[in-house]
Amino acid sequence: xxxxxxxxxxxxxxxxxxxxxxxxxxxxxxxxxxxxxxxxxxxxxxxxxxxxxxxxxxxxxxxxxxxxxxxxxxxxxxxxxxxxxxxxxxxxxxxxxxxxxxxxxxxxxxxxxxxxxxxxxxxxxxxxxxxxxxxxxxxxxxxxxxxxxxxxxxxxxxxxxxxxxxxxxxxxxxxxxxxxxxxxxxxxxxxxxxxxxxxxxxxxxxxxxxxxxxxxxxxxxxxxxxxxxxxxxxxxxxxxxxxxxxxxxxxxxxxxxxxxxxxxxxxxxxxxxxxxxxxxxxxxxxxxxxxxxxxxxxxxxxxxxxxxxxxxxxxxxxxxxxxxxxxxxxxxxxxxxxxxxxxxxxxxxxxxxxxxxxxxxxxxxxxxxxxxxxxxxxxxxxxxxxxxxxxxxxxxxxxxxxxxxxxxxxxxxxxxxxxxxxxxxxxxxxxxxxxxxxxxxxxxxxxxxxxxxxxxxxxxxxxxxxxx
Numbered sequence: 001x002x003x004x005x006x007x008x009x010x011x012x013x014x015x016x017x018x019x020x021x022x023x024x025x026x027x028x029x030x031x032x033x034x035x036x037x038x039x040x041x042x043x044x045x046x047x048x049x050x051x052x053x054x055x056x057x058x059x060x061x062x063x064x065x066x067x068x069x070x071x072x073x074x075x076x077x078x079x080x081x082x083x084x085x086x087x088x089x090x091x092x093x094x095x096x097x098x099x100x101x102x103x104x105x106x107x108x109x110x111x112x113x114x115x116x117x118x119x120x121x122x123x124x125x126x127x128x129x130x131x132x133x134x135x136x137x138x139x140x141x142x143x144x145x146x147x148x149x150x151x152x153x154x155x156x157x158x159x160x161x162x163x164x165x166x167x168x169x170x171x172x173x174x175x176x177x178x179x180x181x182x183x184x185x186x187x188x189x190x191x192x193x194x195x196x197x198x199x200x201x202x203x204x205x206x207x208x209x210x211x212x213x214x215x216x217x218x219x220x221x222x223x224x225x226x227x228x229x230x231x232x233x234x235x236x237x238x239x240x241x242x243x244x245x246x247x248x249x250x251x252x253x254x255x256x257x258x259x260x261x262x263x264x265x266x267x268x269x270x271x272x273x274x275x276x277x278x279x280x281x282x283x284x285x286x287x288x289x290x291x292x293x294x295x296x297x298x299x300x301x302x303x304x305x306x307x308x309x310x311x312x313x314x315x316x317x318x319x320x321x322x323x324x325x326x327x328x329x330x331x332x333x334x335x336x337x338x339x340x341x342x343x344x345x346x347x348x349x350x351x352x353x354x355x356x357x358x359x360x361x362x363x364x365x366x367x368x369x370x371x372x373x374x375x376x377x378x379x380x381x382x383x384x385x386x387x388x389x390x391x392x393x394x395x396x397x398x399x400x401x402x403x404x405x406x407x408x409x410x411x412x413x414x415x416x417x418x419x420x421x422x423x424x425x426x427x428x429x430x431x432x433x434x435x436x437x438x439x440x441x442x443x444x445x446x447x448x449x450x451x452x453x454x455x456x457x458x459x460x461x462x463x464x465x466x467x468x
Contacts, residue, residue, distance in 0.1 A: 077105045081130040113422040131351040148349040149177035154358040167412040180344035184385030187338040189404040190326045196302040205326035219302045220284040233303040234292035236278025238438040245431040249417035254334035263455035312381040338408035433457040
């Protein structure tokens, strides 16, 4: 093999001193910046400020999105006109709602019932009325121009109809819309003095009209001159029987009548049956007796027919009175029915915040909130307003005072014959015609003539308020 001569690369040796002077990559000679502890603090400070800035922006963005979900953060004040309940009753629920909806403020005012209906109309028209107001279940015909419809987006018809009693569907619906949300239900019940019934040998309340006549006769006591000392039941007159017009209306409904048939046979039978309790010689009541509620409180009458809210007032005046309530008796061949007498919450058509107002009212009708409202009401009286929700019936049906209201709620009907709504309108006007009819028969006018006159007046009222 021939040895080849391999040439090795030649490396030029550079003196160390020369390299250090000329090589720009020499770290020992490069221009290195000098960092101090103060420089590090400044760097961390700038980073912290940036982080805080982005956190603030993030929080603001989240709140903005939440505001959009809630329909915006615009501040809204809802003016709420109520009746009967003090502000302290509604305060806990109002505060609870405002915590969930901080952009909403609800201002509740308990109003004077006198001229109240007129104030709703007048103030609404001139722009100074409330957003929310309470009104009677018979007032819809007189409030059409100012009361708003319940939006289906807040509560559709199906939800309304499975939540509340059938009577509210008849009272509050026009065409395909509802015009209010009820927080309560009430109507006539038979209230009796348990001690007086037992003293007369009765251990249970009357169930039929025949029972009522029998109990009333047995429990009534007269002196030698024929003056009534104690009465079995307060019926037959108008001047001293509280809720006489409602009792008349309830009897009319049982007999298959209505306000268009007051002078027909249905009304004639009712007037005769009602007046019988005050007609000589077998009368158990007359105009010499005190007001029926006053007489009942004083133990002078054994039975009265009233709406349940009167019971609290009776017990307030005489806490020791042993009273019980019962279902209304049935007249021969009559329909099982009670006359409704309740209040509703509505929203003004002139309100600029109708959706917010309806949402607040729906909140009040929710099961847990309605029970909370009832508890607040019981802090100042014997019991609260009977529940308007059907699914809450089991909670009150056994109540000794308002169980009868709940049991009769599914069979309630309405007529514009309710006393003491202070409406200066449909109720007061029709009640006056029935009062005049009863009083005229006391003065000798025939039943038929009295009802014929009443019918003419009632027809005028119906036409005036466009009631069909």
